[in-house]
Amino acid sequence: MTTTVTSHRTQPPAQPASLRAKRLPWYAAPAIAVAALALSAALVYGTDIGGPVLVVALGAVLYLVGLFAAATAVEGRRSARNRTWSALIHSAFVLAVLPLVSVVWTLVSKGTERLDGNFFQTSMNNIGARDANGGAYHAIVGTLEQVGIAALITVPLGILCAIYIVEYGRGKFAFAIRFFVDVMTGIPSIVSGLFVLAFWVLVVSPWFNDGRPSFSGFAAALALSVLMLPTIVRSTEEMLRLVPAPLREGAYALGVPKWKTILRVVVPTALPGIVTGVMLAIARAAGETAPVLLVAGGGAAINANPFENNQSSLSLFVYQQAGDASKYAPARAWTAALTLVALVLILTIAAKLLARRNRLSR
Amino acid sequence: MAKRVSATNVTAYYGGFKAIENINLTVEPKTVTALIGPSGCGKSTFLRSINRMHEVLPGARVEGSLTIDDQDIYDRDVDVTAVRRTIGMVFQRPNPFPTMSIFENVVAGLKLNGVRKKSILEDAAEKALRAANLWGEVKDRLGKPGAGLSGGQQQRLCIARTIAVEPQVVLMDEPCSALDPISTLAIEDLMFQLKDKFTIIIVTHNMQQAARVSDRTAFFSIEKTGDPGRLIEYDNTQKIFSNPSVKKTEDYITGRFG
Numbered sequence: 349m350t351t352t353v354t355s356h357r358t359q360p361p362a363q364p365a366s367l368r369a370k371r372l373p374w375y376a377a378p379a380i381a382v383a384a385l386a387l388s389a390a391l392v393y394g395t396d397i398g399g400p401v402l403v404v405a406l407g408a409v410l411y412l413v414g415l416f417a418a419a420t421a422v423e424g425r426r427s428a429r430n431r432t433w434s435a436l437i438h439s440a441f442v443l444a445v446l447p448l449v450s451v452v453w454t455l456v457s458k459g460t461e462r463l464d465g466n467f468f469q470t471s472m473n474n475i476g477a478r479d480a481n482g483g484a485y486h487a488i489v490g491t492l493e494q495v496g497i498a499a500l501i502t503v504p505l506g507i508l509c510a511i512y513i514v515e516y517g518r519g520k521f522a523f524a525i526r527f528f529v530d531v532m533t534g535i536p537s538i539v540s541g542l543f544v545l546a547f548w549v550l551v552v553s554p555w556f557n558d559g560r561p562s563f564s565g566f567a568a569a570l571a572l573s574v575l576m577l578p579t580i581v582r583s584t585e586e587m588l589r590l591v592p593a594p595l596r597e598g599a600y601a602l603g604v605p606k607w608k609t610i611l612r613v614v615v616p617t618a619l620p621g622i623v624t625g626v627m628l629a630i631a632r633a634a635g636e637t638a639p640v641l642l643v644a645g646g647g648a649a650i651n652a653n654p655f656e657n658n659q660s661s662l663s664l665f666v667y668q669q670a671g672d673a674s675k676y677a678p679a680r681a682w683t684a685a686l687t688l689v690a691l692v693l694i695l696t697i698a699a700k701l702l703a704r705r706n707r708l709s710r
Numbered sequence: 711m712a713k714r715v716s717a718t719n720v721t722a723y724y725g726g727f728k729a730i731e732n733i734n735l736t737v738e739p740k741t742v743t744a745l746i747g748p749s750g751c752g753k754s755t756f757l758r759s760i761n762r763m764h765e766v767l768p769g770a771r772v773e774g775s776l777t778i779d780d781q782d783i784y785d786r787d788v789d790v791t792a793v794r795r796t797i798g799m800v801f802q803r804p805n806p807f808p809t810m811s812i813f814e815n816v817v818a819g820l821k822l823n824g825v826r827k828k829s830i831l832e833d834a835a836e837k838a839l840r841a842a843n844l845w846g847e848v849k850d851r852l853g854k855p856g857a858g859l860s861g862g863q864q865q866r867l868c869i870a871r872t873i874a875v876e877p878q879v880v881l882m883d884e885p886c887s888a889l890d891p892i893s894t895l896a897i898e899d900l901m902f903q904l905k906d907k908f909t910i911i912i913v914t915h916n917m918q919q920a921a922r923v924s925d926r927t928a929f930f931s932i933e934k935t936g937d938p939g940r941l942i943e944y945d946n947t948q949k950i951f952s953n954p955s956v957k958k959t960e961d962y963i964t965g966r967f968g
Contacts, residue, residue, distance in 0.1 A: 518768070594805040598868070600766060602819035602875055603795030612822055616809040 372422050377431075380418060384410035408439060452689075459686030462679045472648035472665075477674040484684045486650040487665035490565055491691070493654045494644070494661055495634050497569035498576055503626055506580030507615075513581070514588040515610055526585075532578035540574040541639030549643050557656075563645035565654030568661065571639035576629040583625025587618040623703040631692045637663040662688040712739035712909040713779045713796070713878040715760060720776055721938070722752070722759050725769035729755040731938035732774070735928055737879075742901055742910045744920035744947065747930035748962070752939025753913045756930070757881050760911065761797035762790050778879065795823070798877035802884040804864035806856035806871075813852040815867055819875035838874035842866045843900055862893025869900065873908070880904065882912040886919065898923050917963065921951050929959045 388407035392398050412435055419428035467483040475482035509529070513522055544567050553562045591614050599609040615622070640646070640661045646668060647658035660668075662684050669681035715737040722730045730752035737743045745753040758764040759772045762783060775782050783793045806815045814821070816835045825831060835852070839845040844866045848859070856867055865885060872880060882901075886894040901910055901923050914920050920927055928944040943950065943959045954960045 592805070594801055594803060595807060597763060597766060597799075598801065598805040598807070598871075599818070599822070601761065601763060601794055601799035601801075602822070602871065603791045603793075604819065604822040605791050608822050613807055613809075613818075617807070619809075 380414045455686045458682040462683040471650045480676045487660040487662045490659040490661040494568045498572035501573045502576040509581045510584035529578045529581045537636045538638040541571045541642035544571040544643045563658045565659035567643035568640045572633040576633050579629040584622050587621035591617045620703045627696045637667050640664045716777045718775045720774035722772045728938040733941050735944050739909050741925040744924035744927045745913045751930040751932045753930050797879040798872035799881040800885045808857045811853045812856045815856040816870050838870040842870035862889050879909045
């Protein structure tokens with residue numbers, strides 16, 4: 349008994365006589381796929397237990413089993429495992445992309461119905477349940493202003509905070525800041541909205557508004573800032589840590605002061621990554637509905653002043669139109685959702701191009 | 711221009727670990743001095759303490775006195791950036807700034823220290839690149855990224871960057887260890903030329919290189935792992951490699967240990 353075990357361990361695997369091995373012909377995999385689908389279709393429709401989705405799902409399973417069996421018979425176990433895992437990884441990729449394709453397809457197919465000039469030029473002011481027109485101009489203005497102000501607050505603050513943590517922070521204080529940034533990452537958006545409602549709308553805003561509390565787009569921007577800040581700090585922190593130490597030392601050795609090294613060498617090197625983090629934060633903030641509803645109140649009319657009175661936003665507009673009783677409302681909601689996604693996409697692409705403005709990085 | 715570097719009882723720590731102990735040596739102006747010794751004997755630590763780069767690492771500190779022409783660089787009122795502008799450093803691995811072009815890399819030290827005028831920067835860049843034997847190879851592509859050059863060219867770019875700020879002492883921490891023989895030769899030739907203007911101190915693992923380029927050689931060693939590095943012998947290169955006065959040096963030179 350023991351001898352067989354030890355010999356199994358100590359002896360190297362037998363050398364193959366030839367470096368060539370039998371391979372399945374190129375048409376084997378597609379042939380197995382077709383056969384699996386046909387078998388699956390026959391099974392599903394024969395017993396009448398489901399539709400095309402089940403055919404594809406069952407077909408995929410049968411394909412994996414068939415491929416493994418065929419490869420084991422012809423090519424051996426190692427090669428069969430390799431083929432099966434490759435197929436599994438590809439299926440995982442398809443599964444992951446499917447929802448994305450589905451979302452984009454739904455948005456485009458349903459959102460184009462109201463994708464007209466009127467939608468981008470009018471608000472919902474005086475639009476009744478029987479009016480087919482009406483638009484999201486006020487909501488687009490609201491989203492741009494709220495997210496813009498939130499970005500103006502959080503981008504400098506977040507990047508400076510990350511620089512402090514990475515370059516200067518030592519000891520308990522830096523540790524405490526990192527800990528609280530981590531805690532902030534987990535704040536639900538409704539809580540950040542409630543915080544701004546209790547603090548800004550109810551306590552601070554009466555001072556500017558003859559003693560009456562007032563909703564405002566700025567309050568929404570504050571609530572979004574609370575959500576954006578930790579994302580920006582953490583992603584910038586990671587990017588700054590990736591900048592190799594020899595680059596910093598190279599600058600120090602030229603007699604460049606530390607602050608200038610950070611400003612001119614470290615941050616530019618990490619810039620593309622920092623921009624990605626900022627865009628993630630902005631995309632998240634642009635999609636938030638709850639805080640805007642709580643502290644900006646929403647509204648049907650165009651209000652370009654973020655510091656006074658109700659403002660809407662695209663995500664809030666989607667929420668309100670989707671729940672509206674008018675038969676024209678769903679089309680408006682879909683178009684607004686499409687607009688929101690397109691807006692974030694355009695901003696992201698623009699930011700990436702700006703970060704690449706530096707001709708040296710590819 | 712070139713200055714004398716003199717160390718008296720220099721001891722350096724990484725946190726609680728003593729890396730080198732009581733180093734005493736004087737480097738004359740316009741010479742090349744090689745620091746040799748087995749790995750972990752504190753050559754690089756000593757080199758980095760000469761321009762106060764040692765203290766960049768958290769917990770690292772230096773005791774004793776290091777003077778540049780009678781000015782102690784570890785005095786309390788000394789400006790660290792001024793020290794580093796006077797004593798430049800070339801690192802083991804070429805580290806051009808990836809976001810900058812070749813031109814910007816060379817003048818980085820000047821530009822980041824406030825020199826704005828384009829004509830001055832262009833003159834300084836050409837002068838430094840010529841001195842680093844790189845001008846001919848890059849003069850037509852000064853706007854291209856510095857990271858796109860070959861390893862040897864990158865290292866010469868870093869040397870050009872270092873001498874562009876006109877330091878008085880140039881420290882080199884194994885500048886050729888990542889380079890092929892031809893690039894190494896180019897950099898050794900360069901050292902011969904630079905010696906006319908600068909004091910050069912070079913750490914090297916390559917004893918032939920030390921013998922080829924240096925006027926004086928310092929041999930560092932440690933008793934055993936965990937002990938601080940000490941200066942064993944410091945003499946003319948000729949003498950160290952032909953007739954060292956300490957047995958341990960001879961053992962190292964002849965390859966019997968280390």
